[in-house]
Amino acid sequence: MHRPRNAALVACAALLLTTVGCASKSETDSSTDGPVRLYGSDGNMINSFGDEFKDQSGLLAGMKGTTPLTPLSDDFKQRLRSVDPDLGDFVYSGESYDAVVISSLAAQLAGSTAPAEIAKYINxxxxxxxxCDTVDSCLDxxxxGRDIEYRGVSLKRGGFTDVGEPSTASYATLHFDSSDKLDDNKTEFVGAGDESTTSTKRAPNPRKGATGEEAGAPLKIGGLLPQTGDLALANPPLEAGAALAIREVNAAGGVLGDPVEWIPGDDGTNPDKAKQTVASHIRAGVHVIxxxxxxxxxxxxxxxxxAAGLILFSPCNTDAGLSTVDDKGLYFRTAPSDLLQGRALADVIMRDGPQEIVIVARKDSYGEGLQGNVRAELEKAGVTADHLKLITYEPPADAESSLDFTKGAEEIKEFGADAxxxxxFGESADVIKALSKAGVQLQH
Incomplete structure (x- = not known):
């Protein structure tokens, strides 16, 4: 489980602020004294994010935002809790479950554990x-040797596009309450995407009958999930979804006659740690990560x-640029592109009628990518450059360090933001704490 970072640590990561795309406000403008509405995205709109505010209880009250989320059945939640009884969040649990199930079904149809063969069948x-919509029925x-169309937990409407990602998605608008937890009674769901973009390319014919060593069994699936680092607060539902899928695939007879093997691994929310885990998976003979x-x-x-010829299949990557990355046909994801989340977030913000909007993002492909998508959607909605400010920050070097956002908070206060x-990820708690410390009145 995630352990909240110690925000009281003296050692702080250096902060690099970059302000872009905003005209200077006139000298007659002054900072607004009214309350500021807080919004978040999938990296922090989760219950465990509230654990970062135990020393300032209620600070998140009223914060709202979006995340890719399909309405989950009580049955699925109960099955997840049979894996992790302490599970407090479900974000990306369905996507994690589906990534494992789709990989397993593709291997069964391919009659092989060779990653290049599995990849041909995933879409x-x-x-x-x-x-089919259950592991049992789909594996049967x-x-x-029958061609299938899997509709599982997160994949409900359209299938994958040609580039190996969902053509449609469901988003939830979430709200934090006064206990810094998400209020399920206020959650709203909206669909996004276009089923017409679902791939029409046919996979090779299923290969029936291959089992055991001749098929390369057992299928080995390795985890590359954020057990540590800034995204560790989102790890429990990811791990639970994957573990449940492995359990149910094996209960249904496994793949190619053998139980699927799960080899856990940590990405550390850190490139160096993730590369070490990938190297370990390669040595272990993993087929799908x-x-x-x-x-x-x-x-x-x-x-x-x-380079190793393996499959990388993410349940929670949303960077729109990954749709066109050079992956040799070996990268897939069950999470939707942030082009869709950008529209959903902009819609949530515009419903409240803000006048001065600031978008703060961690300086990486996820943060800057989603920031740019939201900005584009806000501009389409009529928000002009002089009423919009973008700020990015360098995330801390490690999860034990805090983020000093003092300068950024002062810029936001001077701008007169009302949204x-x-x-x-977890480090963005320091952004919100800095706003409060700077005297920015947050609307609760």
Whole structure:
């Protein structure tokens, strides 16, 4: 489980602030004294983020934001809690579950554990065949050599696009309450995407009958999930989803006649740590890697994964640029592109009618990518450059360090913001604390 970072540490990571795309406000403008609405995104709109505010209880009250999230059945939640009884969040649990299941079904259809062969079937598992929505039923069809169209927990409407990502998605608008926890009674769901972008390319015909050593069994799936680092607060539902999928695939008879093997691994929310884990998986003979947690980490390790001829399949990468990355057909994701989340977030913000908007983001492909997408959507909605300010920060070098956002908080106060969107992971708690310390009145 995630242990909250010690915000009282004296050692702080250096902060690099970059302000872009905003005209100077006139000298007659002054900072607003009214309350500022807080918004967040999938990296911090989770219950465990509230644990970062035990010393300032209630500071998150009223903060709202979006995350890719399909309405989850009580049955699925109960199954997850049979894996992790202390599970407090479910964000990306369905995507993690589906990534493992789709990989397993693709291997069964391919009749092989060779990653290059599995990759040929992954998109096809989600398109154009006989519809199935449980592990048991889908594996039975795959073993019989039947083409399938898997619809699981997160994948409900359209299948994968040609580049190996969902054509449609469901987003939830979430709200923190006065206990710094998400109020499920206020959660709203909205669909996004276009089913017409689902791939129409047919996978090779299923290969029936191959089992055991001749097929390369057992299928080995390795984890590359954020057990430590700034994204560790999001790890429990990711791990639970993957563990549940492995358990249910094996309970249904496994893949190619053998139980699937799960080899855990930490991405550390750190490129160096993630590369070490990938190297360990390569030595262990892993065929499919589930992860990484952060989009920037996947970008960092993808060349190593591709060079080894393995599959990288992330349940939570949302960087839109990953849709066009050079992956040799070996990168997939069950999380939707941030092009879709950008629209959802902009819509949530604009409903409140803000006048002066600041978007704060961690300086990496996830943060800057989503920041740019939200900015573009706000501009389409009529927000002009002089009413919009973008700030980025360098995340701390490690999870034991705090982020000094003092200068950024003062800039936001001087700008007169009445809406602040914070795009980040666990470290973004320091952004919100700095706003409060600077005297910015937060709307609760």
């Amino acid at each position: 096809g598992v989600t398109t154009g065949g006989e519809r 069809l795959a073993r019989a 589930i992860g990484a947690g952060a989009s920037g980490i996947s970008r960092a390790v993808l060349p190593d994964v591709v 602040v969107l914070v795009i980040g």
